[in-house]
Structures are given as structure tokens and as C-alpha cells.
Amino acid sequence: MKKLPPSFYTRSDVVQVSKELLGKYLVTNIEGQLTSGKIVETEAYSAPDDKACHAYNNRRTKRTEIMFAEGGKAYIYLCYGIHHLFNVVTAKKDMAHAVLIRAVEPVDNIGEMLQRRKMDKLQRRLTAGPGTLSQALGITTQLTGIDMTATDSPIWIEDRGKPISPKNIIASPRVGIGFAEECIDWPWRFRVRGSAWTSLAG
């Protein structure tokens, strides 16, 4: 396996990193179960200017603290009380940038993922959506703050050598951030063209 190095995450252009994460493999090793999926949809968040970002205006709280860390950490946040949303922290220390993973394509150990989701057959909603993919991969908020570049981390991202060509990346406005008025048109959502596994059709 080829785990991505810290230098991949510490670049300052979070939009560029978001695009490059498409086609990479998100792998977890939790409770002895190795599961993975190919990343097919991401969104970029960038404090202090991005109102949709939790760290907007460099708001610093116990929850968002990890976003100010150096790139390569996992920021996992609980939404609506039940959904675990998985983010990749990027850029240098004190720059609160992050990439939300919105959807993956199931790859390894699909049986275990089905069991975690209490489903009996493979269908799109197994991993399409930030809350569901976390559940399928066994990601929970207690893993927030881990260093994904450490050799023994339970979560990491691999490059398996099949980059997505820029012409196959669809950029569009982000979802679910209607409250962030002046930012809703920023095309910071990225999907793999033609993938059947993104969270919404398009």
C-alpha cells in the first residue's frame, strides 16, 4: 500500500487537494476489520473566509481546534446528533482548512460494510453521503484528531495509481450550506464524472 505522505496534506491550496483526493482510496482498520472505498466526491472548506466552515473567521473552539492543526489529521464531527462526518485537515498549522469526504465507492470487505450499515445487499446508499460512508467504514467521532500519516493509524488514504483526469472532475456548488449565503455559489464540491456512487445524481 502507498499511504499518502504528509506533504500531500500540508499544501495551502485546499481546493487543489480536494480534487486530487478524488480517485484515492480511503482505508480503515477498525476492530480488526479492514475496509476501504474509492473517494468519488469531496468538498473544500477554508477558514477564515468561508462562512460554511466551522472555523469561519478563525473561530476556535474545542471542537474545531483540530482544524487548526497541520494537514494530515482527521476531523470527525457529529452532525444532527447521529451522523459522523469525516474530514481531512489540510494546510499548515494555524490554517483551518479541511476537505469533507462526501461519498466513496465500496472496494474492500463490502460484506463488513453491509453488516455495519445493517443492510443485506449492495446499493448506492451504502456509502453515498458523508454520514453513511463513515458508518460503513466504522469511523466514529472518537477517532477525531488522529494522524493519518502515522504508521499505525486506524485510518489512512492510499494512492493506488489511478488519478482522475481533470476533465472527469465535475465542480459544482456545495450542498446543505444554505445558511452561508454569500458562499453558496462557490464551486467547491467535486465529483468524479460518471460515477454511480456519488451522493446525488448529476
Added chain:
DNA sequence: CGAATGATCGGCT
């Protein structure tokens, strides 16, 4: 200490 709020999912039609 209490109230408001949200980067959503799943079931139903």
C-alpha cells in the same frame, strides 16, 4: 444554565 442550530438520512408516496 437553557435555547438554538445544523457540512443529514431514511422512509414514504
Added chain:
DNA sequence: GCCGATCATTCGA
């Protein structure tokens, strides 16, 4: 395709 449940975190008093 649409609607509503649900709770940790945040912020103001």
C-alpha cells in the same frame, strides 16, 4: 422526490 426526526455543540445571560 420530499419531509421530519434527533442531539452534541455553541453562545448568550
